[in-house]
Amino acid sequence: MRPSPGIRRFFRRAARDTGGAAAVEFGLIVPMLALMVVGIMDVGLAVHRKMQVEHAAQAGAEYAILNGFDASAISSAVTSATSATGITADPPPENFCGCATSAGVAPLTCGTTCPGGAAAGTYTTVSAKATYSTIINYTVVPDAYTFGAKSTVRLQ
Template identity: 65%
Template sequence: MTHISPAYRVRRGASTLRRFFARVAGDQSGAAAIELGLLAPVLTLMMVSVIDIGRGVYRKMQVEDAAQVGAQYAMRNGFDASAISNAVVSATNFSSIAASPAPVQFCGCATGSGINTVSCGTTCPGGAVAGTYTTVSAQATYSSLLNYQIVPQNYNFSAQSTARLQ
């Protein structure tokens, strides 16, 4: 029976480990799968976040469009608060839009900076008679897909549109 010294066994084991690690370090198979496994969660979170932001912007645009549809309805059909509110609510497929506060009708004089509210029949500074206006409002709440912890999860969108009726 031959006796193998412990020092030989250590050298032989170290040599075997060096060959193994040299072979593994040079092996590139599976590297792409590991990289994808590490990056996939980050890329997925980025994609979901971009979609979430896009949905929020789209919802904001729907609220603005609903207020404008209400003002256009009033211009075509005259002031009817209930009918204008129905036009606002049914303007888009976003079911949580509300006509709040309710549409209002007022008389005013147009200026370079906006509309000054005056009594109906008043003569404006330019000599014209005060016009009849309506202000239509729309509101909705948007809830994001994920709770990001650093920004609110719910956003309250509101829009107003004012139009001259006559």
């Protein structure tokens, strides 16, 4: 059975008619572009939040270098290091003695001698933590991320 001539004419005209094609293409592309822009903004804001947490831990360590170990004052320096809210000194700052090694600081009893012959130094570890929540729910990634940073400095 062959289609009627009227139906054939309709499909030929529709195939040649390009009016409105740009609007249809625009309507199909815009939602994808908008999602890409929002996703890029989300990644940028998350990276910025991570940098704020790292800065807060470093600010607490700098406070300890200048003023000595005071857990509550260092915690306050961490939380007030940036204008961002929700940054905490978690776990709280800790003070310990140890010897510097290639892998970090090996904890030792204060007053003991390090393997190289030097006296064990006093160190402070400052931690900062904050949570970042995404702008929209992407369903394939978590809605929130917790960022943490730690800075260890020698006080003496």
